[in-house]
Amino acid sequence: MNDQPASLKPLASTDGMAAFEEPWQAEILAMADTLVQRGLFTANCWSDALGLAIKEANDRNEPDTQYTYYQCALIALERLVAAHSVIKSADMTERRMDWENAYLSTPHGHPVHLK
Amino acid sequence: MSEHDSSKVVKIHEHLHSHLPSESALRVKALETLLVEKGLVDSRTIDAWVEAYTDEIGPKRGAHVVAKAWTDPDYKRRLMEDAPSAIDELGYLGTATAHLKVVENTDKIHNLVVCTLCSCYPFSLLGIAPAWYKAAAYRSRAVRDPRGVLKEFGIEIDDEVEIRVWDSTAELRYLVIPQRPDDTDDMDEASLAKLVTRNSMIGTDRDLKPDTQGLR
Numbered sequence: 001m002n003d004q005p006a007s008l009k010p011l012a013s014t015d016g017m018a019a020f021e022e023p024w025q026a027e028i029l030a031m032a033d034t035l036v037q038r039g040l041f042t043a044n045c046w047s048d049a050l051g052l053a054i055k056e057a058n059d060r061n062e063p064d065t066q067y068t069y070y071q072c073a074l075i076a077l078e079r080l081v082a083a084h085s086v087i088k089s090a091d092m093t094e095r096r097m098d099w100e101n102a103y104l105s106t107p108h109g110h111p112v113h114l115k
Numbered sequence: 116m117s118e119h120d121s122s123k124v125v126k127i128h129e130h131l132h133s134h135l136p137s138e139s140a141l142r143v144k145a146l147e148t149l150l151v152e153k154g155l156v157d158s159r160t161i162d163a164w165v166e167a168y169t170d171e172i173g174p175k176r177g178a179h180v181v182a183k184a185w186t187d188p189d190y191k192r193r194l195m196e197d198a199p200s201a202i203d204e205l206g207y208l209g210t211a212t213a214h215l216k217v218v219e220n221t222d223k224i225h226n227l228v229v230c231t232l233c234s235c236y237p238f239s240l241l242g243i244a245p246a247w248y249k250a251a252a253y254r255s256r257a258v259r260d261p262r263g264v265l266k267e268f269g270i271e272i273d274d275e276v277e278i279r280v281w282d283s284t285a286e287l288r289y290l291v292i293p294q295r296p297d298d299t300d301d302m303d304e305a306s307l308a309k310l311v312t313r314n315s316m317i318g319t320d321r322d323l324k325p326d327t328q329g330l331r
Binding site for chain 1: 244319
C-alpha cells in the first residue's frame with residue numbers, strides 16, 4: 001500500500017477508476033455515514049467540514065486527486081469527532097502510535113493486536 | 116553470533132516484514148477503534164457498509180428507478196412530485212436520498228449535477244461518487260463551463276439545448292432521468308435498466324443507446 005496520487009486530469013480519464021483505492025478510504029465514508037445516522041453530527045456538518053478541508057487543501061495547492069479528497073475526508077472526520085464526542089485529538093494521536101507500535105512488534109503473518 | 120546480535124537480527128527481520136500500513140490507514144484504524152470503544156460505531160456495521168458500497172450497490176438502484184419511470188407514467192409522476200417517497204416505494208431510501216429532487220432531460224433541456232462545496236451525491240442510489248465528481252476541476256468547471264466539461268466526456272450538446280446545472284447540498288441532492296432511447300418499445304423494465312449509465316444519471320452522458328450495456 002502506498003499513498004501515491006493518481007492524476008485526475010482530464011476528468012473523463014478517471015471515469016473507470018475505482019471509488020476506493022484503499023480500504024481506509026471506504027472506512028472513512030462508512031464511519032461518517034454511520035455517525036450521521038446516529039445523530040452525532042448532521043449531514044450538513046459533514047458537508048461543511050469536508051468542504052472546508054477541501055478548500056484548505058486547494059489553498060495549499062495540493063494535487064487535485066482522489067487521494068487528496070480522502071485525506072480531506074479524514075481530516076474532516078477527525079475534527080467532527082473531536083468536536084462532538086469525548087474522543088479528542090490527543091486520543092487519536094496516542095492510539096495511532098499504539099497501532100504503529102503493534103504493527104512494528106508483530107512478526108509478519110501474525111494478526112496485529114493492540115497491547 | 117552473540118545472543119545480542121541474533122536478537123537484533125530477529126528485530127530487524129520483524130521490522131522489515133511488519134507491513135506497516137500507511138499514515139492515513141493508521142489514523143483511520145485509530146479513529147475506528149476509539150469510536151468502537153466508545154460505542155459510537157459498531158465494527159460490523161462499518162464492515163457491512165464497506166462491503167455493500169464497494170461491491171453491491173453501485174448505480175443499479177438508480178438505473179432501476181429510471182427504467183421504472185420510463186415504463187410507468189404514474190410512478191414517474193410520483194417521482195417528479197416527491198422523489199423520496201417514490202424511491203422509498205422501491206426500498207432504496209437512505210440518508211443521502213431523504214431529500215432528493217429528480218430532474219428530467221428532454222430534447223430541449225440537459226441537466227448536469229455537481230456539488231461545488233464537497234461531494235454531496237445520492238450514494239444510496241448511485242453508489243460512491245466517481246473520482247471526477249470529487250475533483251476540484253469538475254466542481255469548479257461544471258458551473259463555469261458545462262459544455263466544455265461535457266465535451267471531455269465525449270458529449271456534444273447542440274447550442275439550442277439549454278444546460279441546467281444543479282448544485283447539490285447535504286440537504287438536497289439530484290438524480291437525472293435521461294431520455295429513453297429510441298427503438299426500445301419492446302423492452303421490459305429490467306432490460307431497460309441495463310441501458311442506463313451511471314453518468315447519464317449525473318448528466319455527463321446523454322444519448323443512451325438501445326444496444327449498449329449501461330452501468331458504466
